[in-house]
Amino acid sequence: MVVHILAHNHEEILKKVKSELPEDELICDLADLFKVFGDTTRMKILYSLFESEMCVCAIAELLGMAQSAISHQLKVLKNANLVANRREGKTVYYFLADNHVRTIVAQGFDHLIEKHQKQK
Amino acid sequence: MVVHILAHNHEEILKKVKSELPEDELICDLADLFKVFGDTTRMKILYSLFESEMCVCAIAELLGMAQSAISHQLKVLKNANLVANRREGKTVYYFLADNHVRTIVAQGFDHLIEKHQKQK
DNA sequence: CATTCATATGATAACATATTCATACGTATT
């Protein structure tokens, strides 16, 4: 008598993986963090701040965008704790909040490079 | 005679930062890569694959979503070289393409933790 | 205290994205 193995019994894998999966909230927070890196304008802002702190209107000029757009994006970056700011008179200077930003971007960069090399 | 400094002369900063900014294409590619991490469903899939390779329908069952939705997202992950797959009969198994994925996610995780601790 | 400059914010419109449904494709089995 032949014992038929069910084509798709995932029970064991599912049980194992399910037990190791982090809470939904953590996963959402992570996704939300990466979402912040996932926009060209914000990435440009971050790269700019790699070089130097900058005021809002300088960034706007650099990227050729409206000051308002930059302000909105800086708010997003600030909410994610990626940048911080300081006021000096009328001017507000933004700068990187910590070095994680560089590390995360650098990791992404490495991945791109590797991907690129594989495709040769 | 008092020399007035123009309130907002960014020329020097702009020149410096501009010269250091990577090409638009690189920045776009980077943003596009992080965009892939920036979705809860995809992040759940990645976390699942941390544990074990899985077939499409197992992931669908695990996440309680339609098989089609998972297929679509797996395609996005594959296009970004974050996952790869192998066929075994009718079944297609997906797995992490390399360890960058873990590293990138871990960096994001670290940032979240630090942010959380600062808020205490 | 009215004005100017720098920044922030709210509303809106244009665009992008994710999920589902329906269905097609590919593989194995009878």
Next chain:
DNA sequence: AATACGTATGAATATGTTATCATATGAATG
């Protein structure tokens, strides 16, 4: 070759996101 199963894909819808405009806020200055 007909069927069943697992996966992929296209279209459509619902939902999010981004940039801009208009305008408000906040700080310095005459």
